[in-house]
Every structure is written in structure tokens, then in C-alpha cells.
Amino acid sequence: MITHYGPEVQAWLDAAPGLLEQAAERWELSLSGYHDAGHASVIALATSSDGRPLLLKAWADPVRYRHEISALQLWAGGPTADMVEVANDLGVAALELVGGCPGGADRPAREMQMVAVALHGLHTLGRRRNRPTGFPLLADHLRTEMLPRIEQRIRTVRLGVWRPLFDAANPSLADLKEDAGRTTVLHADLYRENVPFDWMGLPRLLDPLPMVGDAVFDWAFWTVYYDLGHGTDRRLATAARISRIPVPVLAPWCRALAVDGLLFYIESRDPRAQRMSEVLSSLSPSIPRRDS
Template identity: 30%
Template structure:
């Protein structure tokens, strides 16, 4: 039984909890366009309807650039669950499709309910739920997750290609670089210090990486790719790491190794050692392809960082790997 048309108050949902803060509205508008404003205005009512339909009590809100996430309890037993809503129904549909394809894996969060038309997913809780970004992690502990993700059948999955996904990422990178530094990756000029890049150099590096990504995406194996698999999107679970928040596509699964290869790395030997450890433990992975994808990833990660003025050893190495 649902409560279609109920107000937030009628459904027991605090309007304050469901209201989208101004800074989050701004990020959602950058990502989804002007229509995100109307979505934010309507969100308290949508949350109320879903809370009634799925028997939820909404406790707290979070999320930012692509979705709002609500910590809830469900049913008489007060089981902890997470309600996730996005302004783009297609994003919700694709995430639900991928999570259902991975449903037999303990290393992926479970989707309990979904309503793609409303941009909504109801997800199981993961305990303890700390992200791997919050602690030291080791390649050996994430390798089983990386192997499991690529192991499921992809026949019949209605998802876009990895080539389309990386094109989107490059478009987004160009917008972020432009917004961060109108004059270039660092706002500098020709002849800047090492670790800086002019607008022309950044554009050239992005162009080279875009071409390499297209070549890799067109020539590799095909599997279900998470697409946003970094330490912030992997949680500590009861039996090991658990992946959340996919941006799924079909294509070369070695793409999912990139963040694990480059995270915290500050020189080429360390990168090659990390790749060797991962490739030895993830069935079907190719260290040469992983390194090539790392060159692509270096541009996607480092160019916006540098445009925002970030100066650290990891970013400096990634700029070097990117040819910047």
C-alpha cells in the first residue's frame, strides 16, 4: 500500500530532513542542469510517498553531487536501510540493473526495492560500513571484489558501453578544468614551474587520453564494469569489502582497477608494483592494459585537481603520468 500524494508531514517525514540544502542544490544543478531545481523542490513529497510505500522512517539525509541518500529504518523491527534518489531516472535504472546482476555476490550492496521512474532505490545496510578511504587498505583485500565484479553474465543487460561512459567522463573533466582555472589547468602561463600546465597543454593531454580511452574501450574484453570503483565507494562489510554506487557499463573490466592502482601512488615503480599485485590476483586482468587505463585515469583525476589548485605528491605524479 502506498501513500501517493501524501505530504511529507502526513507520511511522518520531516520536511527539514528531506529539504535539499543550497550548496547541494548547486552541485546537482551543475551535474544535471536547471531541471534539478524543480526536482529538489519536489523531493520532500517524493520521499514521503516512498516512505509510505516501502514502510520507512526517515532518520537522516546525506549525499551531494549525483543523489540524495536517506538513512532509514524499515518495518516493525526497525531494520536499517538506505533510500537513494537521483534526478535522472536513467541513472537509477542502470544502477538497479547492475546491482541485480550482481545480486548473488556478497561483495556488492543488495538492492531491496527500486522505482526507476522516481529515480529511487532502496538499499540494504552494510555494517560496519566505513569506507576504505577512511583506513589503510591493501591490494590483496580488494582483489576478490574486483574478480567477482567481472564474473557475472552480461547477456541481456541493457546498459551503455564503457566507450560512452569514458566520453562522458572526459566531457565532465573538461568542464571541471574550465571551471577551476579559466586560463588552464593551474591558471598559469607558458613556461610555468614543473607540475603546472597551460590551457593548451591540458587540452592536448585530454585529447590524447580521450583517444587512448576510445582505443582501449573498443578493443578489449566485455564484462559488467562498475565504472566508479574507488576506495570511497567500497565499504567494510561483515565478510569483506562491499561495493556501492556503480555507474555501470559494458566493456573492459580492467577499467575498474585504475583507482586501486593509482590511489596514493607517487612514482612509476610503485605504480608498476601495485599493478603487478592486482593483476596477479584478479583473473583475466592484463597489466599492460591496466597501465594504459592508468594513463587515461591520470588525466581524469589530476587535471581537475590541478585546476582547483591542489599541490601534493600524488597529484604531481599523476600530472607527470598524464603528460602534463
């Protein structure tokens, strides 16, 4: 979290155990220890007075807290974790512990298809229900964050043997046109660890970074990042079938996200760079395709 927010977050980290303890006392929960600490929150395991297993989550960033809570409230009753309690003054929420344990229950054989159906359901709720105001916009994310950092890294990162990949994929950046008819509330952080399964074998989508924009972004993110380097082509086909967004529309968004990720991995010397380069190659028609 210090790497993500800077040294100024240390004061909040020092206070976080006390915030969780206050929330547990207020809601009559028994804390049983920390689960993990990500780059934006601290999570503890807890049990309610009637024995229900829960997660207590404390956010370092009040804005991120408000957005995530608002998204979970919007999606209530859908394929997300139930929100049991909220303490706005503490920036802490009690959430259902999906599957009764960290990581959820066992994943079914039809995991990919079931997650795709759940994501489609999430997008449907985001379109049909009245959205709270204040969510970030995908258009702003593209214009002020993602595209500028791609351009900056293209100029400054040593691309080496990967240069042809970027030359082939770069035209996709000009093809990122949103369709207003697909506008919804996006999850925007669809890594596999954010999609545990419950006791009934159903996926629950957790830890969103909600934005409002074209659903194509979520489908592209899921295609590229859900299980990096494994099943990319099958996810792309599944995304097109379930979302009814044609592959030629999805593909430029997939390539743009893969370009962004590969540049970051190269710059940070992350070993996932090779895997991402293979994903990008499989998504780039002018590069010989390899199974990903």
C-alpha cells in the same frame, strides 16, 4: 547537485523529501534523517519494521537510476549491497546499509587484496549473466567524452611546470585498445568511499556508473583513484595479479585516467592536483619515479 545538473534540478530537490517519505510509507519504514547529498542522488537513513537498517536513495536522473538499479540486479548475490525495494515511479530504492552504519564496518588489514578479489568477482558476474540492454558503452565514453575533454583541456589549460608530465603521458592515449575477451559490466566509479565493508569484513561495491566494456578500465580506475596518492604501485601490481592483465597493458589506461584527472584538478584549482601529478609521474616510465 546544482553544480552538476544546473539550476533546473532545484525543482527535483524540493520534491526529493516527499519522494523519500512516500517510499518509506509504502514500505513501512521509519526515516531517521539524511545521510548525505551527492552530486546525483539524495540519501536518507531508515529502519524496517523488523529493525533492519537501510538506506533510501533517490536519484535526480531517471536514466542514471535505471542503469544503477539494473547493474545491482545483475550483480545480485555478489559483492554489492542488497537491493531491498524499488519504486520505479518515484525513482527511489531501499538498499542494505552495509555494516549497519554509514561508511560500513572497520576495514581489514588486507583491504587492498580483498577489494581486488571482489572486483574480479563483479566482473565475472557481468560476463556470465545475461546483461540488460541499454547500458552505456566504454567505447562511446572514450570517444565522445573522455578523450575529447583531454584534448580540449590540453589546448586551453595553463599546464605550467606540469607540461613535461603531459608530454610524457600523452602517447598512452593512442594505446587504449579494448580487448573483447574482457568485456563485462563495469563499476566505473571505484573510489574508496564507494567500497564499504560489512560485519563479516567483506567489501561491497556501491554507487556504480555502469558501462559495458573492457575490465581494464575498472582496474585502472581502482589503481589511480581508490586512495589517491597512496599505494598506487601496490594496487597496480595487485590489479595485474588478480585480473591477469599484464602491467604493460594496464599502465596506459592508468596514465590516461591520471591525465584526465590532473587536467580537471588543474583547471578547477583543486589541491589534489599535486597528488595526482605524483601519481602520473610514478606511472610514466620516462619521468623519474617517486614512491606513490
